[in-house]
Amino acid sequence: MPDLARRxxxxxxxxxxxxxxxxxxAEWEAELATxxxxxxxxxxxxxxxxxxxxxxxxxxxxxxxxxxxxxxxRRPAYTALVLLTLALGIGATTAxxxxxxxxxxxxxxxxxxARLVTVxxxxxxxxxxxYPVAPANYxxxxxxxxxxxxxxxxxxxGAPLAAPGAExxxxxxxxxxxxxxxxxxxxxxxxxxxxxxxxxxxxxxVLVLSFAAWQSRFGADPGVVGRTVQFGEMPYQVIGVMPRTxxxxxxxxxAWRPMAWTPAMTTQRAQHFLAVVGRLRPTATIDEARRxxxxxxxxxxxxxxATNDQxxxxxxxxxxxxxxxxxxxxxxxxxxxxxxxxxxxxxxxNLMLVESAARRREMALRAALGADRFRLFRxxxxxxxxxxxxxxxxxxxxxxxxxxxxARIAADYVPRMQDVRMDAGVLAFAAAVSLLTGLxxxxxxxxxxxxxxxxxxxxxxxxxxxxxSRRLRGALVFVELAAAVVLVIGAALxxxxxxxxxxxxxxxxxxxxxxxxxxxxxxxxxxxxxxxFYVDLLERVRALPGVTGAGxxxxxxVGGGAWTAWLTIENAPKxxxxxxxxxxxxxxxxxxxxxxxxxxxxxxxxESDQPGSLPILVVNRALARRFFPNGSAVGARVRxxxxxxxxxxxxxxxxxxIRHGGPETEPLPEAFRPTxxxxxxxxxxxxxxTGAPESLVSAVRGAVRGIDPSVxxxxxRTIEDVMDEHLAPRRLAMLLIAGFGALALALALxxxxxxxxxTVAERVPEIGVRLxxxxxxxxxxxLIVGDxxxxxxxxxxxxxxxxxxxxxLARALLFDVSPTxxxxxxxxxxxxxxxxxxxxxxxxxxxxxxxxxxxIRAE
Amino acid sequence: MPYTTYPxxxxxxxxxxxxxYGFDIADRTGLQTGTVYPALRRxxxxxxxxSSWESERIARREQRPxxxxxxxxxxxxxxxxxxxxxxxxxGRLSPGQRHA
Numbered sequence: 007m008p009d010l011a012r013r014x015x016x017x018x019x020x021x022x023x024x025x026x027x028x029x030x031x032a033e034w035e036a037e038l039a040t041x042x043x044x045x046x047x048x049x050x051x052x053x054x055x056x057x058x059x060x061x062x063x064x065x066x067x068x069x070x071x072x073x074x075x076x077x078x079x080r081r082p083a084y085t086a087l088v089l090l091t092l093a094l095g096i097g098a099t100t101a102x103x104x105x106x107x108x109x110x111x112x113x114x115x116x117x118x119x120a121r122l123v124t125v126x127x128x129x130x131x132x133x134x135x136x137y138p139v140a141p142a143n144y145x146x147x148x149x150x151x152x153x154x155x156x157x158x159x160x161x162x163x164g165a166p167l168a169a170p171g172a173e174x175x176x177x178x179x180x181x182x183x184x185x186x187x188x189x190x191x192x193x194x195x196x197x198x199x200x201x202x203x204x205x206x207x208x209x210x211x212v213l214v215l216s217f218a219a220w221q222s223r224f225g226a227d228p229g230v231v232g233r234t235v236q237f238g239e240m241p242y243q244v245i246g247v248m249p250r251t252x253x254x255x256x257x258x259x260x261a262w263r264p265m266a267w268t269p270a271m272t273t274q275r276a277q278h279f280l281a282v283v284g285r286l287r288p289t290a291t292i293d294e295a296r297r298x299x300x301x302x303x304x305x306x307x308x309x310x311x312a313t314n315d316q317x318x319x320x321x322x323x324x325x326x327x328x329x330x331x332x333x334x335x336x337x338x339x340x341x342x343x344x345x346x347x348x349x350x351x352x353x354x355x356n357l358m359l360v361e362s363a364a365r366r367r368e369m370a371l372r373a374a375l376g377a378d379r380f381r382l383f384r385x386x387x388x389x390x391x392x393x394x395x396x397x398x399x400x401x402x403x404x405x406x407x408x409x410x411x412x413a414r415i416a417a418d419y420v421p422r423m424q425d426v427r428m429d430a431g432v433l434a435f436a437a438a439v440s441l442l443t444g445l446x447x448x449x450x451x452x453x454x455x456x457x458x459x460x461x462x463x464x465x466x467x468x469x470x471x472x473x474x475s476r477r478l479r480g481a482l483v484f485v486e487l488a489a490a491v492v493l494v495i496g497a498a499l500x501x502x503x504x505x506x507x508x509x510x511x512x513x514x515x516x517x518x519x520x521x522x523x524x525x526x527x528x529x530x531x532x533x534x535x536x537x538x539f540y541v542d543l544l545e546r547v548r549a550l551p552g553v554t555g556a557g558x559x560x561x562x563x564v565g566g567g568a569w570t571a572w573l574t575i576e577n578a579p580k581x582x583x584x585x586x587x588x589x590x591x592x593x594x595x596x597x598x599x600x601x602x603x604x605x606x607x608x609x610x611x612x613e614s615d616q617p618g619s620l621p622i623l624v625v626n627r628a629l630a631r632r633f634f635p636n637g638s639a640v641g642a643r644v645r646x647x648x649x650x651x652x653x654x655x656x657x658x659x660x661x662x663x664i665r666h667g668g669p670e671t672e673p674l675p676e677a678f679r680p681t682x683x684x685x686x687x688x689x690x691x692x693x694x695x696t697g698a699p700e701s702l703v704s705a706v707r708g709a710v711r712g713i714d715p716s717v718x719x720x721x722x723r724t725i726e727d728v729m730d731e732h733l734a735p736r737r738l739a740m741l742l743i744a745g746f747g748a749l750a751l752a753l754a755l756x757x758x759x760x761x762x763x764x765t766v767a768e769r770v771p772e773i774g775v776r777l778x779x780x781x782x783x784x785x786x787x788x789l790i791v792g793d794x795x796x797x798x799x800x801x802x803x804x805x806x807x808x809x810x811x812x813x814x815l816a817r818a819l820l821f822d823v824s825p826t827x828x829x830x831x832x833x834x835x836x837x838x839x840x841x842x843x844x845x846x847x848x849x850x851x852x853x854x855x856x857x858x859x860x861x862i863r864a865e
Numbered sequence: 866m867p868y869t870t871y872p873x874x875x876x877x878x879x880x881x882x883x884x885x886y887g888f889d890i891a892d893r894t895g896l897q898t899g900t901v902y903p904a905l906r907r908x909x910x911x912x913x914x915x916s917s918w919e920s921e922r923i924a925r926r927e928q929r930p931x932x933x934x935x936x937x938x939x940x941x942x943x944x945x946x947x948x949x950x951x952x953x954x955x956g957r958l959s960p961g962q963r964h965a
Contacts, residue, residue: 029933032918033887036930037898040888049891049898056903060910 011038011047021054023061024378030054061380067388074389084361085393088354092397094749095350096443097404100436102343102742104409105416106336107435108426114325115251115425117191121286122324123295125157127278127303130316138278141271143314146302147282153290153298156189158182159265159280162256165238166525166718169224174236176525176720177219177260184264187214189285190254196220197231197246200264210266211242217250219260237263239528239716255281257417257424275306275313283324296321328421334818335739345493346746346753347443352486353753354393355447359479360764362386362451383452390448391441398440402428405436419735450478476765483757484801490747490754491805491838496816497747498830503821504740508733510669513662514563515602519725520699521562522691522706527716533617533685539713540594540681540689546709547693548596550702555694557597560686563666564732573677575633576643576654588629589666589676590646592684598661600694608640608659615680622680623655629675630660646677655679668732670821692725699724739819751838759845762794766849773853774861783854790853794846795839802835802842869913872896873904874948877937880914881945886932905935913941 015034022030034050078085113119126136127143139147139159148157160182167177187199194214204210213235215224224230234241242263253259286295299319306314362369369382406428417423524543530536540558547556561569572585597603598610606627615622623644630639643654663673681689695702703722710719723731766773773786813825823830869877875894884893891901908914914935924931937945 029918032930033902033933036886036932037888039929046888046898049900049902052899053902053906056906060906 011042011044014044014047015050018050018054022057023380025376026057030057061384070385070388071392073385074392077389078393081361084357088357088393089397089400091350091354091753092394092440092443093400093404095347096394096398096401096436096439097408098746098749099343099347099439100401100405100432101408101412102336102340103435104405104428104432105412105420105423105426106340107429107431108413109329109332109420109422110336111431112425112429114328114422116254118285118288119325120323121155121288122190123154123284123286123292124322124324124327125282125284125299126320126322128318128320130318135320137317139280139282140275140278140313141280142273142275143303143306143317144280144282145272146306147299147319150302151295151298153287153295154284155287156185157282157284158186158189159282160186160255160262161265161279161281162259164260164525166236166527166716167223167238167260168236170234170236172223174716174718175223176523176718177237178256178258179213179237180255180259180262181265182262183267186262189283190252191285192248192252194246195249196228197244199246200262204264205267207266207268210264211237211240212245212264213237213242214246214248214262215244216248216253216259216261218253218258220247223260237261253424255283275310292321292323330421331818332420335735338816338819339739339742342493342496342743342746345489346750347439349486349489349493349750349753349757351443351447352482352489353757354443355450356479356482356486356757356760358386358390358447358451359454359482360760362454363764386452387445387448390452391444394440394444394447398436398443401440402433402436405432416735416738418731450482454478479761480797483754483761483797484804486754486757487798487801487838487842488805488808490750491802491834492809492812493743493750494747494838495805495809495831495834496813497743498834499813499816499823499825499827500740500743500819502827502830503819503823504733504736506822507669507736510665512563512669512729513603513664513673514725515600515694516725516729518695518699519600520691520693520695520702520706520722521725521728522693522719522722524558524689524691524710525718525720526687527714529714529716530687536685536687537617537682539717542713543691543709544594544596546712547691547706550693550705550709552695552697552702553693554696555596555600556692557594557600558681558689558691559591559593559597559601560681560689561591561666562690562692562728563601563664564668564728571646571677572648573629573633573675574645576645578633586633586675588646589674590679591676592679592681592686592689594681594689597692600692602694603664604662606660606662607638608657610659610661611678611680616682619683621653621655621683622658624659624661624678625657626661626673626676626678627663628673629677632675644677646679691719736819736821743819751841755841755845758794758798758842759848761797762790762846762849763852765793766790766853769853770856770861773856774858777856778858778862786854786856787847787850790850791843791846794850795843798839798842798846802839806831806835869908869911869944869948870904871952872900873908874945874952876901876904877908877913877941877945877948880935881937881942885934885936887935890935908941909935911940911944913938913944 012035015031015038019027019031019034030050030053034047034053037049038047114122116122125139125147127139128135129137141159144157144159148154151157160180162178162180164176164178166174167179168174182200184200184202184205187194193199195217197214199214200212204212215230220226220230230244231246233244235244236242248262284295286292296319299321303314303317303319307317372382373379409426409428409432413423413426526536526539530539544556544558547553569590570587571590573588574585593611595611595613595615598605605624607630608624611624623646625639633639634642639657639660642657644657645652645654661678664676665671665673666676667674691706693699693702693706706722707719710717776786777783809831810826817825872894875896876890879890879894884890887898887901887905890896890905891898894901896904905914905916909916914937916933916935919932919934921931
């Protein structure tokens, strides 16, 4: 028993700081000499714990902090370098995290958002799991389900909207069932939302304005509720204004209006155009909802086989449906920035190691004067934390600026960007990252300091690093360089993809064209009136100075929608299943010329293609090649659409392929109908100019107003803008990753350069001796560079190995480049090896110029 | 003047009464050693008590390890007076009472 008690005291005495440990044991030995029971000895534990804690007293901590501040102030270059590295690393990581926090983590700004579910039809026949919903199917779901509190449907649309006496503007107006706001559970800021009776015509002519539209178009007038406005030329009453935070389902919603539920809708199962969002009952799960709706859909399949064959349902939490494809690239970006932070930490740890090696004498002196190891350890940790807290504070400034600009730049194409801001979660993240960072990079030198051999260090402080510390630094440089290789390879792949996308010829002019969407008013209800308007418009626009061509099309490439239709070829064998589907657009004469789409065979669209003349069609090369592989398509007759009685259309020409879905999509078989034979109301105007397209905007608006002031022109953009908007997400991802890659590389090179410089400085005496004994300066250079490359080459190999494994995760960001593209890998490796060589060569050159005499004398 | 806890005040009281080393203080106050020692450390760091090791010679003669003796300082006496006022029932637990 006495032995046990004594051993216990010996063990807990390890807790007591070194300086007090001997006395602590002596006192407790005395205690045990009087009463050697274990119960007595147990008191040693709180005693030792007290002594241990006392070391962390606030006053002592402040003393450490003051000491650290003095030390750091004495080395401004080192301090600034460390702070800059940390601020950049922590700032970039926090900025990316704040985006992820806003887009992926923060709940949607609706009450109980987890209960909101998006529902689609699942078209199993055509493998389209997220298909818009037919009205009658929606009505079945809404009436028959047992799992949803509310199930609302909506469709987005738009029309000119005008306050009395004001110019009409194009308003994005969401048409929604009357239970839409109840489903979202959002109350209006002013007035009210839809009443149930407003789903029945003619009482449906009411509007709820969005906050943005209320501010910008109605001067934030609180008296707007109750006012009558012109919407699509019909009078509508404004009944409410929604709060700023509510913009569902699209960011630039101007207003919501109730869907008029006509008797025809209750039987409509063939036309699919509704989006559906539901709120689950508090007790229901999404799986129960799935089974529930599937039961209803199965009944409809049996009851309406013509329209509902193999049509099921698809459910997804609303948050997931909104974020969609943004998740992957975002997490990748986070991984990239995390890697950058790691490199930053390693770099700082390295700097600190070099510093601490230089401070070994100081440490040894303090140890000799009675500081215990723990005290030295703590001093270094405090120093690290101080640096990381200051770096983190600076990083927060960078993050705030970065978050703001990211949110602004990406608002148009990343969902929920308006929710991105620095909130408490982001601040907590930044604080945690800073503290962890501080601990990480302070630990290596702090542990090294704990191993201080006082006598050795006091004697030999002038003489370079202990082997272990040098190995540690080598390991850090290895990690850093390998991580940089991974990041730079990733960045290079993304860069190459962007270059590939940007250099694809899309098949149409990407400069010198002005585009604008034309929105006709209700007056244009007959084909002849519509045609006359566009004939007049094109005539006026073509007469404007600087205009070399103009045309209209129903769906602009890249930005516009895309229609498809079944293609039936005259006298061709009937295909077994459904007829093939081809792209289908309506365009006017002059459109091909304005967009510089070449006519390869036959002719393009002409003014002579009028409603009464021969029904014709122009096809693209992809269509001609696929369906007329052995001869010319010109002269053949085809039918578009499902109607077997529709007239045959004669193909009169073949035009070049157009990548309508953007440069990264393959051109699809496509047909163009003359707009005068296939009349669409709203079209997009394309104007080819000799000068800057923007300079024509007011002249084109004037031309429209000259014909009919009730016609609105909106989305007026140059074709560059259209292309830019399409490429913007890819460009942003590229710029960010390239930026991270460049920073990572710079840091890693700084790391290897620092280590080599330090090694050289350490080895000056040795090099001096070598030179004095007749070594060749070239040999010295080779020696030093060889040392550096022995560090760099394994890191390069490891980096490449890791990159081979992880770049496939970045496939979503790549285009026409394999994730293991050998050319990219080789280029990156050779370039990094070259710069690493340069980073080693500079210290090597310094080494070879050492004056042997000075070096030896310095000993 | 820093606040002294009830156990610390008891310990101070015992030392003022002439009880001089850890084991004895624990015995006379009835406090656990795990309370007495941290209290002693704290009182010493506050400057209320000071300690000295008895000479090795005495310890050897008595065939036991050397003891650490504590004595109260002037500041400690003031602190004890303030503590007494705060914990008025201190007298009832004064040294020796437990064994009386």
